[in-house]
Amino acid sequence: MTTPTPPMPAGVTAAARLRNGQLRAMVAKVLADASGAPMTPRAIAAQLGGRSSGAVGNALHTLADQGHATITGTAPVTYQATTTTAGVAAAAIVPAPPVTPRPRPNATPAPVTGPITRPNGAAYHPRTLSGMPDVTALRRLRDAGVPALMYGPPGTGKTSVIEASFPDLETVPGDGDTVVADFVGDYTKTDDGRYVFVYGPLIRAMRAGSVLFIDDATIIPPTVLAVVYPAMDGRRQIVIKANGGETVTAAPGFYVVAGHNPGVHGAILSDALASRFSAQIKVSTDYDLAAELKIDSRAVKVARNLSTRQAKGEIGWAPQLRELLAYQKIADALGENAAAGNLIGIAPEEDRDTVATVVRAVFGTAVEPLALGARA
Numbered sequence: 001m002t003t004p005t006p007p008m009p010a011g012v013t014a015a016a017r018l019r020n021g022q023l024r025a026m027v028a029k030v031l032a033d034a035s036g037a038p039m040t041p042r043a044i045a046a047q048l049g050g051r052s053s054g055a056v057g058n059a060l061h062t063l064a065d066q067g068h069a070t071i072t073g074t075a076p077v078t079y080q081a082t083t084t085t086a087g088v089a090a091a092a093i094v095p096a097p098p099v100t101p102r103p104r105p106n107a108t109p110a111p112v113t114g115p116i117t118r119p120n121g122a123a124y125h126p127r128t129l130s131g132m133p134d135v136t137a138l139r140r141l142r143d144a145g146v147p148a149l150m151y152g153p154p155g156t157g158k159t160s161v162i163e164a165s166f167p168d169l170e171t172v173p174g175d176g177d178t179v180v181a182d183f184v185g186d187y188t189k190t191d192d193g194r195y196v197f198v199y200g201p202l203i204r205a206m207r208a209g210s211v212l213f214i215d216d217a218t219i220i221p222p223t224v225l226a227v228v229y230p231a232m233d234g235r236r237q238i239v240i241k242a243n244g245g246e247t248v249t250a251a252p253g254f255y256v257v258a259g260h261n262p263g264v265h266g267a268i269l270s271d272a273l274a275s276r277f278s279a280q281i282k283v284s285t286d287y288d289l290a291a292e293l294k295i296d297s298r299a300v301k302v303a304r305n306l307s308t309r310q311a312k313g314e315i316g317w318a319p320q321l322r323e324l325l326a327y328q329k330i331a332d333a334l335g336e337n338a339a340a341g342n343l344i345g346i347a348p349e350e351d352r353d354t355v356a357t358v359v360r361a362v363f364g365t366a367v368e369p370l371a372l373g374a375r376a
Contacts, residue, residue, distance in 0.1 A: 024059040025090035031081040038078035054197025116164040124164035138165040149277035151260040155322030168210035170201035174220040209253030217258035218267040285320040315351040345369030
């Protein structure tokens with residue numbers, strides 16, 4: 001048996017913050033109004049206007065400890081009112097505040113005419129993609145519902161273009177230890193010793209209709225990454241098993257974009273992953289931009305030379321924009337020879353001799369990797 005949600009009391013707004021114990025009293029009211037029918041935390045949360053079923057579960061646990069509710073089932077867990085439930089029940093229910101969508105770019109964004117400021121304050125200089133600025137192209141893919149996979153060596157600017165394109169970004173930094181909870185959330189202990197479910201970036205992005213960026217997606221275990229797939233296809237839903245089987249439906253605007261570093265140890269672009277990212281966009285270093293940013297022309301020349309060798313399969317590594325920016329910072333701090341030596345030192349061991357030969361030829365000196373010497 002269910003009852004309609006009572007009207008909001010006069011003077012109480014939907015965004016009102018609940019007082020200590022207020023949620024527990026509202027949970028007791030729903031149980032008491034159910035006239036003895038067993039209810040799950042999820043069903044009670046729905047009657048409370050979309051409150052967190054995790055928080056409702058904690059409230060039910062407390063009510064059961066106090067004798068104001070009793071557990072009647074375990075799969076799923078259900079609760080039932082006792083003779084004392086009505087005595088601790090609230091007089092009315094305060095609905096949960098609505099989820100306010102985060103701002104997102106317009107479907108027809110203004111033309112991009114110059115650098116875009118990223119969240120960290122750095123400027124991103126758009127590049128051309130299919131005859132238009134890359135940020136414009138990515139925003140159009142979002143509006144068309146076409147997930148994009150950005151691939152290329154580390155340091156080429158994959159994260160930069162994604163951050164510049166989507167100000168409403170939730171990010172999952174991927175690695176071999178990433179677990180499902182890093183996407184959907186997990187229980188956390190409160191100051192009073194209870195546990196509440198805190199939603200992860202996937203759920204936040206789905207509810208707000210914003211963008212989920214899965215960085216280094218191809219080194220995340222496939223069984224973990226699969227949690228995102230139902231949200232990306234026609235279902236646009238996922239079930240949070242850890243939170244009582246709660247179902248979350250993606251709001252309009254929800255979009256997924258991912259990064260892939262080919263050649264990085266453990267990075268595997270599986271068929272299942274590739275099939276879900278219909279747009280796959282190669283990202284390489286813009287060496288012309290490096291020159292425009294006033295990076296030492298010799299360092300840029302080294303990078304171009306090594307990049308050509310890499311393309312021919314002679315070596316496996318070449319400095320990207322990230323390394324060139326670091327070069328300039330080191331040169332400003334320690335001098336050009338130190339910065340040139342660091343280009344040798346950061347090269348993979350199997351490519352270091354070739355890198356050293358190119359660096360020394362371009363700089364015209366016997367540059368050596370950075371190393372500590374005798375006591376000063």
